[in-house]
Amino acid sequence: MPDIVVFDxxxxxxxxxxxxxxxxxxxxxxxxxxxxxxxxxxxxxTSFKLILGFLKPNNGKVRVFDLDPWVRESEVxxxxxxxxxxxxxxxxxxxxxxxxxxxxxxxxREDVIRxxxxxxxxxxxxxxxxxxxxxxxxxxxxAQALIGDPELLLLDEPTANLDPAARQEILGLxxxxxxxxxxxxxxxxxxxPELQEVANYIVFINRGKILENGPxxxxxxxxxxxxxxLVYTDQSRELASKFILEDYIKGVEIIDQGLIVRLNSIxxxxxxxxxxxxxxxxxxxxxxxxxLSELYEKLSKIT
Amino acid sequence: MSFTRNFQRSLKRAVFHASHVLSIKAKALYITxxxxxxxLSFGIMYRAYSIILPILFIIVIGLEFIIIxxxxxxxxxLKEGIAQMYLSAGISRFEYxxxxxxxxxFYPILTVVSAIIIPAFIISPETLVxxxxxxxxxxxxxxxxxxxxxxxxxxxxxxxxxxxSIAIYTxxxxxxxxxxxxxxxxxxxxxxxxxxxxYFMMMGPRYINPMDQQLIYSLIxxxxxxxxxxxxxxxxxxxxxxxxSLILLIPLIVTLAIIIVFLxxxxxxxxx
Numbered sequence: 001m002p003d004i005v006v007f008d009x010x011x012x013x014x015x016x017x018x019x020x021x022x023x024x025x026x027x028x029x030x031x032x033x034x035x036x037x038x039x040x041x042x043x044x045x046t047s048f049k050l051i052l053g054f055l056k057p058n059n060g061k062v063r064v065f066d067l068d069p070w071v072r073e074s075e076v077x078x079x080x081x082x083x084x085x086x087x088x089x090x091x092x093x094x095x096x097x098x099x100x101x102x103x104x105x106x107x108x109r110e111d112v113i114r115x116x117x118x119x120x121x122x123x124x125x126x127x128x129x130x131x132x133x134x135x136x137x138x139x140x141x142x143a144q145a146l147i148g149d150p151e152l153l154l155l156d157e158p159t160a161n162l163d164p165a166a167r168q169e170i171l172g173l174x175x176x177x178x179x180x181x182x183x184x185x186x187x188x189x190x191x192x193p194e195l196q197e198v199a200n201y202i203v204f205i206n207r208g209k210i211l212e213n214g215p216x217x218x219x220x221x222x223x224x225x226x227x228x229x230l231v232y233t234d235q236s237r238e239l240a241s242k243f244i245l246e247d248y249i250k251g252v253e254i255i256d257q258g259l260i261v262r263l264n265s266i267x268x269x270x271x272x273x274x275x276x277x278x279x280x281x282x283x284x285x286x287x288x289x290x291x292l293s294e295l296y297e298k299l300s301k302i303t
Numbered sequence: 304m305s306f307t308r309n310f311q312r313s314l315k316r317a318v319f320h321a322s323h324v325l326s327i328k329a330k331a332l333y334i335t336x337x338x339x340x341x342x343l344s345f346g347i348m349y350r351a352y353s354i355i356l357p358i359l360f361i362i363v364i365g366l367e368f369i370i371i372x373x374x375x376x377x378x379x380x381l382k383e384g385i386a387q388m389y390l391s392a393g394i395s396r397f398e399y400x401x402x403x404x405x406x407x408x409f410y411p412i413l414t415v416v417s418a419i420i421i422p423a424f425i426i427s428p429e430t431l432v433x434x435x436x437x438x439x440x441x442x443x444x445x446x447x448x449x450x451x452x453x454x455x456x457x458x459x460x461x462x463x464x465x466x467x468s469i470a471i472y473t474x475x476x477x478x479x480x481x482x483x484x485x486x487x488x489x490x491x492x493x494x495x496x497x498x499x500x501x502y503f504m505m506m507g508p509r510y511i512n513p514m515d516q517q518l519i520y521s522l523i524x525x526x527x528x529x530x531x532x533x534x535x536x537x538x539x540x541x542x543x544x545x546x547x548s549l550i551l552l553i554p555l556i557v558t559l560a561i562i563i564v565f566l567x568x569x570x571x572x573x574x575x
Contacts, residue, residue, distance in 0.1 A: 049575075052390075052391060054387060054390065054574060054575045055574045055575075056572075056574060073390075073395050073396065074316075074393050074394060074395045074398070077390065077391055077392070077393045078393035080391070081391075082387075082391040084384060084387060084388070084391075086384065087384070087388060088383045088384040088385045088388065089385065089388060090327055090380075090385055090388075090389075091327065092326075092327050096326075100323055100389075100392065101392040103319065104316065104319075104392040104393045104394055105392060105393050144388070144392070145391075148393075
């Protein structure tokens with residue numbers, strides 16, 4: 001699958017002093033829900049600004065849709081939906097702001113209504129942006145990002161400063177978007193459990209340096225991180241009794257559809273062979289994901 | 304061909320952004336603009352120059368303050384991230400800034416142009432043309448209204464260009480305001496002093512015809528303020544037409560140079 005974003009040895013220095021990105025190279029494949037993971041000040045927002053063509057790299061190349069976003073800025077940005085960490089809106093009615101975005105992106109007024117309904121902001125269309133609560137400002141951010149059917153969605157800390165209920169709603173919305181609209185999504189965050197729920201591709205960044213990037217399942221295997229398998233079966237108890245006899249399996253939990261099996265990802269191949277052995281009672285299986293926090297911890301130690 | 308098409312699209316988006324900025328930022332200004340235009344219109348219709356000239360002076364001061372406020376709003380947009388929201392919709396930095404330039408020029412030009420056009424609906428166009436192209440009361444020491452209005456528009460354009468350039472380049476409201484106040488409200492009034500110094504340094508204590516001296520002062524002052532330059536212009540000078548053109552041309556060239564250099568900077572180097 002072709003890469004939608006490519007960073008090739010990119011360095012960005014602010015004011016000649018602060019090295020926000022240092023020789024950073026990574027790529028994001030089309031269709032991925034990617035997590036840009038790192039502590040505060042690690043270079044996540046700078047990476048987004050480079051993708052959007054807001055900043056010019058001091059060194060290296062940034063390619064988005066195979067174009068240089070600094071030079072072909074409008075062309076690139078019209079295909080990107082961007083939700084900044086703390087979105088600030090002009091003090092106008094929600095509908096007027098969304099219509100402005102629609103007009104620039106060549107979308108219709110009907111699109112504005114459709115997306116407002118999808119993101120749950122429809123009831124507030126006639127409100128001033130200044131009167132919206134934090135949760136609805138975030139929804140408005142998502143709505144403006146989705147207008148014009150972008151191919152790439154950049155979400156910078158999309159759940160920051162939200163209460164738990166609003167956080168769950170926004171996360172649910174992001175999951176639905178990835179599934180229904182088949183978008184490539186990059187989420188910058190330092191909140192691991194949230195990313196765990198949605199991401200299938202990870203870029204680890206710290207102090208401007210890329211520690212690792214790749215599909216989550218590949219990384220969990222590479223760094224021997226604990227992995228979860230979802231095994232579909234209607235004979236859960238019988239299968240569970242067989243699995244617990246294996247030394248490398250750390251835990252088995254019975255759920256409605258079958259079993260959740262926990263093991264170190266180094267044993268993934270061995271376990272998959274075992275699953276094939278019981279293919280008569282195993283209807284299917286899925287490697288859910290590795291534990292991101294463990295992966296992050298291991299990577300931090302390596303550096 | 305493709306360049307022309309792209310430029311047209313860019314211009315269209317810049318004008319659209321300008322109309323958007325105007326719709327948000329200054330609804331109250333529409334009313335002020337109409338009132339000022341009407342006041343000036345009555346002044347022209349009834350040849351009440353003693354009213355028009357003080358009003359024009361007040362308008363200049365008022366417009367300079369509006370420009371200062373506009374540069375402040377632009378800095379706020381850049382600092383608070385509102386500019387990023389607009390840009391992420393898909394307009395370029397060039398279109399965004401050009402939109403602001405258009406929007407900032409709109410009210411001053413609307414005020415002056417409508418003040419001249421409104422009377423055309425009441426008095427005959429021929430009378431109007433006569434009224435604005437000849438000096439008030441037939442005085443040889445006062446500029447005709449049309450010349451005065453043109454100088455006003457050029458001055459405002461120059462100060463808008465300076466204000467927005469400084470606002471974008473420094474992103475510091477205090478500094479932008481200081482330089483703008485210096486250019487628009489202080490420098491024009493001390494320009495005679497500066498002009499005298501420059502003149503003395505260049506020419507020394509030699510005798511020169513007072514009319515020529517006044518002319519040189521006007522030309523130097525026109526760099527900052529064509530309006531002040533016009534009000535001190537020696538209208539009895541035998542080559543007044545050439546020098547009057549220069550008084551409008553010098554700030555116009557300065558303005559265009561600032562805009563071109565600034566837009567090149569926006570295109571090549573402005574990061575948000």
